[in-house]
Amino acid sequence: MDEKARYEPMSHGPIGAAVKNAMPHTEADPIGVHAAVLALFSAALNGKVMQPDGRPVVVWTALAGRSMVGRKGFALATAEKLLWDSIGEWLALRREGGISSGPSLVQTLYEREQESLTSEGGLDGRCVIVDEEWQSTLLMVKRCPKYSGVFRTSWDGKRISNVTKKDGKKVEITVQEPALGFHAHIQPALWAKFISLTEAQGGSYNRILPVMVERSKRLRRRDYRTGNPLDAIKVSGSLKTAYEWASKERRRMVLGETAADRFDEISAEYEDALEELPEDVACFIERSAEQVMRVACVLTAAERKLVVTVKALEAAKAFVDFSIASVKQLISQSNVTKSRTILPLDVKIRQKLEMYAGEMTQTQLYKALSGRYSSAQILSAVEDMADVEVIQERQRRPGANPSVYRLVPVMPEPEPEPVKPAPKRRAPAKKAAVPAARKPAAKKAAPARKKVGSKPPTSSTRPTTRSSSSSNASQVTASATRTMTRASEAQSNLSNPSIF
Template sequence: MKAELLWGEPDDAYPALTMDAHAFSVNVQPNGLERGNVEAHGRYEDMAYGPIGKEVLGSQPFTEADPIGVHAALLALFSAAINGHVTQPGGRPVVVWTALAGRSSLGCKGTALEAAEWILDPALSAFLNHHRRQGISSGPSLINALHEQYEKSLTTEDGPDGRLVVIEEEWQNQLRRTNRCPTFSGNFRTAWDGKTVVNTTKGKKPGERDEQRVDNPQLGFHSHIQPGAWAKYISDTEALGGSYNRILPVLVHRSKFLPSPEEGEERPIFQYTPTKTLKLAYDWARKEKRVMTLSSAARKRFDELRMTYEEQNAELPEVLASFFERSAEQVWRVAAVLTAANRKTVIPREAIEAARHFVDYSIASVTQLVNLSASNQARTATPLDDLIRRWLNKLGGEATRSVLYRSLGSGRYSAEEIERTAEGMPDVEIIEVRNTGRSGAKPKKFRLVAETASPAEPMAPVVPSARPAEAEALLTLYAEWAGKAENAGKSLTDFLAHGQAQGQAKGQTPARKATAKRPPAPRKAATPPSSTTTRTRGTASKRAAAKTTSATTAPRKSVAKPAAQKAVSQRSVKKAVAASAIAST
């Protein structure tokens, strides 16, 4: 049973060649691209060439996937399968690495990969079953996987075979880990170039080292990612290092809606019958070593494209241009794979043109992704001084320069930039650590301190609104104070200020000065010793018991207070009342 399109019927003769040219254009809304319009580069018919193009167009009535996404997945899987058998002159690989960028569900990334695997199933089912890996997230694990694949093949009937294809359908999960590995990016780039990669591991004996060496890595790669995850995990630093100009990302979107299969019915893509052309091409490639070359017309066109890409990159910002630095070689590789699928070793101009359209679409896709990333960062960017303050708080208020540098993201800001920013922060002090016992530059510490407040002007004392009894006492004290020769002509305000200053000079507030002392609490009567004696051990215990007994049994003497002392106490209470009024201010 054929799958019916919701928007029309396929041509029964051969739908790949008779459908409307606009039927398969990608429905992507461009957003201020600097390197062209995604929609303008999104006509798949311009990219289709040879058996791969025909298979993609033939499968379109049976899948909702974007044809450019199916094409990208086919290029990655087929090139990984012929890797090592088909090469550029000098042995350089022709492998093509691709990434599908699209929103969940709307992008149909998994649907595109499913369609590509179904198309290649007659030719590559054994290869994909035995040479496929995922979840590689470090440089050592990448080399180990290549080395193990080669070692396992030594005992097989076909002989040494180190081909490996890594398919990451959740690429952002791996990027989160690979970004933390210092060796992954370098080994990843070297594998694309087909150069030797080496990993040194611990041997079985103490102090022994084993070396895993892959002289001719044959690595294929295909991945899926969401545009939002691209903005989060594809860093400018890695782009400038060249990690992402080896990959051809393409924006993808659902091409159409197909009716859902009925119960017991297969998915539409399984109703499509792939041709045997790609199986024949795979067998042709493995029969003997094939070296791809350019025809004279193709070489002339390729040289024109090289000059064009170089001129365009020179006008772009460095970060954006770093994604496109290998655009010319990408055109060469895509054209070689398209030609090899046609079982020819001489690349024609038509294959170069088809490859150029695909690479240009990838350039437009990357530009849109980078612009999206830049706009997201502009909206959520946090100033460096705020980041320094936050991390110092997290680190307990103090951190060395190296710790702060790593916390802020090594490479995101330079150590000099961090120190320069911290010097201008009033709540951060930089301390040079001395006497570390090491030679060379002294380490520095960044310490979070409280901001120094500007000194406040002394406040004028306020005359309290005393109650009548307190006011009378206050006036009496003021009269006595003003009657002294040194205080002649001074006001009540001066008297109050003098009272506060006198209290502060003694190190206590007026309120504390005027607080009357509590009489000592009466001691509790000693508990009479019981008839049962407690046995004590040691001389110290006996002495303590004797002192307690004598203290409790000795009668206390009652001493009567003289009349003069009582008069002084009454005068002190009167002064205390006045001081309390002053303290209330």
């Protein structure tokens, strides 16, 4: 999906038109430009335009992108160019750098109010912090326990204060309705290092909408021959008129009947999603519903209207949803490793496709990978990825058809049915012998003496057991011995007649 298709769902009204008109002249991500415009323009509307419930409409954003590749500075410069005619002078006077402590933040907003007391417009404490080195500020913020509370309360537009000593006496400095805008830049690898989960769970960072950004294109050198290409961007006259309209009097937005029903559905959708998300992700997006309302009010004010429509809500929701996806990506990267590691090419391809709604041309994918891999390497890696397909998209214009890389769902392969073993033949069950009733043991009869000269048992008569065979053999041997003894006695008698 190209940059125009990615940005289209969140584009609405004069702000969307201004961002689209600027894109041919900048290398910035259009969503990054959109985020910067929302932060700066809403900071100028802070205290002038209110939500339906009376809360401020200010939107805080943070661009997360790698150095050079993310083009964060390009996005901010493009937004400033678009807003120069409308709030350029106000930005020059009300812009502040990184503020790293709670007392200094209260003091800065208090001084802005005091400076405005003599101006024609009266009390005006509006201020916008633009921190292009946010990681350095976050390192200092950890040393001040008061910063987080003051920072959160300023987003809500509620009273903040700080106690100081002057001439040995305690003096309380108070800002009743702080009007603070905020826009920052940070590298994804430093997100987990400086933004702790404890602070996020306390609500310090769910008031900021982080946006992952990348370079949209690389302008050619000839585009710089006549100067900075950003100079060719036309400022938005509609936004200038909208700022003048909002500055005349304090205005409060209202929701149309249909828009109110749609906002209830959006709120319920986010609440259901929060129940399923882990705590380390949910703590960053707990205020997504109110963020949608704030963005929708800014988009509506840019149209010089008071009634928020369903279209404005849908465009705001698309931007907040992109921020939620950015949060998940930042957290997933920090959970994998705390330091920068080299990911496999297939993992990088899958991540880029997921960021671009699952579809990119070959040129877009090449640029998204920072040109570190050749087209042949990318194609070779995709051939081994079951969830990515490459198709040739036919174009009506002459020239080669572009190759489109697309994520496709992978159907799980059906598990093979287990092979059932052939049933074994069972031997016929032997009938259990029924034990016969016990009879009293009969007295053993004395073995009958066999006559001398009796015939031995024939071979046809087989003994049933080994013990019986041995018994018969011993009986035969004993009988034969007695017969021979008797024969010898008879012969001796015949030879000795005296015996008779």
